[in-house]
Amino acid sequence: MPHRPYVIDEMISAKSIAARVEALAKEITASYRGTNKLVVVGLLRGSFVFIADLVRAMNLALEVDFMAVSSYGDRPSSSGVVRILKDLNSSIAGRHVIVVEDIVDTGLTLDYLVENLQTRHPASLKVCALLDKREARKREVAVEYIGFHCPNEFVVGYGLDYCGRYRNLPAIGVLKPEVYRKAE
Ligand code: PRP
Numbered sequence: 127m128p129h130r131p132y133v134i135d136e137m138i139s140a141k142s143i144a145a146r147v148e149a150l151a152k153e154i155t156a157s158y159r160g161t162n163k164l165v166v167v168g169l170l171r172g173s174f175v176f177i178a179d180l181v182r183a184m185n186l187a188l189e190v191d192f193m194a195v196s197s198y199g200d201r202p203s204s205s206g207v208v209r210i211l212k213d214l215n216s217s218i219a220g221r222h223v224i225v226v227e228d229i230v231d232t233g234l235t236l237d238y239l240v241e242n243l244q245t246r247h248p249a250s251l252k253v254c255a256l257l258d259k260r261e262a263r264k265r266e267v268a269v270e271y272i273g274f275h276c277p278n279e280f281v282v283g284y285g286l287d288y289c290g291r292y293r294n295l296p297a298i299g300v301l302k303p304e305v306y307r308k309a310e
Contacts, residue, residue: 133301133302134298135299135300136297137281137299138284143284143297143298146274147176147273150180150271151181151183152183154186155184158186158222162187163249164188164221164222165188166181166190166191166226167191167218167224167226169192169226169228169239170193171287172227172286173227175284175294177190180254189216192212192214193214193239194211195208195209196208208238217246219247222250223251223252225254226254227256228286229257229258229276230259230267232262233264233265233266234265236253236255237265240253252268253267253270255272255273256273257276257281258272259276259277260275261277280300280301281298282299282300282301283295283296283298284296286298288306
């Protein structure tokens with residue numbers, strides 16, 4: 127698989143991501159061993175690559191479900207107004223839930239989502255995010271499992287996009303300026 131080094135200044139290699147995802151999955155597996163009724167909820171679209179790798183490395187009985195929300199606008203200027211585009215297929219009442227995010231930026235999406243999911247009375251609710259962009263936070267949200275701390279840069283790859291593209295890059299990095307310029 128080509129790493130397309132001409133597109134991004136690589137920040138986290140595919141190899142580092144794989145090692146970290148494996149470690150996170152082990153930690154989660156240890157915490158949830160013996161738990162039945164576990165549901166892993168991926169937030170579309172950004173989390174699709176991460177959740178696929180994460181659940182395959184989790185040695186647990188679990189179900190996978192997805193939600194899609196729209197925050198009306200671009201990520202850098204997230205308004206905090208969240209609309210559910212696709213809801214969960216199944217009830218989470220009495221279930222142990224892990225919400226999987228690719229990135230926590232302002233925290234507005236998760237803040238809304240956690241509050242919304244709590245009203246459905248899960249047995250427990252935790253969040254796992256691959257990237258934590260702490261500096262951009264506007265709303266405090268508890269993230270129990272964090273893959274990497276991320277600088278306040280616009281990053282793409284491994285599920286994260288720029289104008290819908292680059293989600294399929296195997297590594298994570300900052301788009302090179304010439305790529306922005308070409309897109310304009
Ligand atoms: C991204 C990301 C998170 C959210 C984080 O989604 O996947 O869901 O933004 O931002 P916040 O912490 O500032 O709320 P995006 O809206 O880009 O949609 P996508 O998942 O389809 O890429």
